[in-house]
Amino acid sequence: MTELTINIPDHKLPFFMMLARELNFVIVDEKKTSKKLTAKQKRWVDDFKTSLDEVELRTQGKIKLQSAEELLNEQ
Secondary structure (H helix, E strand, O other), X not given: OOOOOOXXXXXXXXXXXXXXXXXXXXXXXXXXXXXXXXXXXXXXXHHHHHHHHHHHHHHOOOOOOOOHHHHHOOO
16 A cells, blocks of 8 residues: 655645545545644644643642732732
């Protein structure tokens, strides 16, 4: 079996995927259809995950977070 990598414009992907799934000899690897993140996007995702972890720790009472007023009054 041969593996083929193709690049498709985002707005055409749903149509292409519909066509590919109709072909009984094509195996679509869904995990490879996701877009690659840029370094900036990866940093944002990492920061967001860290924030969610902090919220979870706060709800468990393991850490104390700043209030919005404390954050705004920081010098």
